[in-house]
Amino acid sequence: MAERVAGPEIERLLQLLARLPGLGPRSARRAALHLIRKREELLGPLAEAMRIAHERILTCSTCGNIDTVDPCSICRDARRDPGILLIVETVSDLWALERAGLLAARYHVLGGVLSPLDGVGPNDLNIASLIERVRENPVREAILAVNATVDGQTTAHYIADLLAPLGVKTTRLAHGVPVGGELDYLDEGTLAAALERRTAF
Amino acid sequence: MAERVAGPEIERLLQLLARLPGLGPRSARRAALHLIRKREELLGPLAEAMRIAHERILTCSTCGNIDTVDPCSICRDARRDPGILLIVETVSDLWALERAGLLAARYHVLGGVLSPLDGVGPNDLNIASLIERVRENPVREAILAVNATVDGQTTAHYIADLLAPLGVKTTRLAHGVPVGGELDYLDEGTLAAALERRTAF
Secondary structure, three states, rough: HHHHHHHHHHHHHHHHHOOOOOOOOOHHHHHHHHHHHHHHHHHHHHHHHHHHHHHEEEOOOOOOEEEEEOOOOOHHHOOEEEEEEEEOOHHHHHHHHHHHHHHHHHHHHHHHHOEEEHOOOOOOOOOOOHHHHHHHHOOEEEEEEEOOHHHHHHHHHHHHHHHHOOOOOOOOOOOOOOOOOOOOHHHHHHHHHHOOOOOOO | HHHHHHHHHHHHHHHHHHOOOOOHHHHHHHHHHHHHHHHHHHHHHHHHHHHHHHHOOOOOOOOOOOEEOOHHHHHHHHEEEEEEEEEEOOOOHHHHHHHHOOEEEEEEEOOOOOOOHOOOOOHHHHOOHHHHHHHHOOOEEEEEOOOOHHHHHHHHHHHHHHHHOOOOEEEOOOOOOOOOOOHHHHHHHHHHHHHOOOOOO
16 A cells, blocks of 8 residues: 555565565564665665675585585584584574584584475485485584474484484484473473483482 | 674674564574575565665655655645645654545654654754745645654644644544454543543444
């Protein structure tokens, strides 16, 4: 409806902004007006940053990470142990682990999880490339750092079965009480896992 | 932290996206990954729409609306009654009234409300241009369509006082129960206004 008011350029901006996750029509309008108000400080630079991202960002052909170089900076980083592979669902999980900065290892981004209900099978994920990578490079340990969801765990089991014959030690993240978490708010599954794997005080 | 991982281009995109209202660091990451996944359908077109908006969008020198032409399409629209002026705080309020499509009138966008606490005085708003506009053009009715907030109502009174000597009929939006609203959820001020201005059934 804003089309009649403000011309097709603004209408197009509104429609595209509304397609960002977390923005609906109302917040897209708010974002567009904010951008137009901050024309020089924000709208111009963001348009340029998006143009550059559109032109230069690649998916790493080794690990599935995104970067402006292929192989990506992580795969090129000689200080990282190539013998440890963190297998993650998405690039945002990779970013989360990198922000924590716990392990100077390499990654393999699956690009999702197996989900028969959504029609996602092994061929839709970077699983074949993972097996090939492990076969051709010496990997001591593959850490299945997938989400603790049903689909995530199914995917972990599927991959663990494929890695077993290759003689790779396969591990997964521990389950338990999150740091700072209150027992009262946790589900029974988490409590059961935390109790079962209790450690000496 | 993602800088180390993915290079300055992605980091810059994340920083700028996080400055949009409604997006924080986490949702900016989600939005950036969504954009990169939908590279051709969304990232490219949005970069282009922003570039065009940055280049072409103007503020209407008559009413304060935004458009790619000055005067804006509303001020140019001969089918709209120039004798009725809807005075609004922001362009989003103008859009809200246009979406409702109730009155083929003209607008005047104040660009905010008087707010002594935030240091916003009459000279920070498009009030002088409003008075000049009303002085030079025949306006029968000025509708103060500002928000029903304290600052909004203060601004409305201030403007009404300035318009009074010019012989313009000044009106404001009715207070009352929103359509579909439940009494139990309304504040006492709204209930008092709705009761006081009750109409025959």
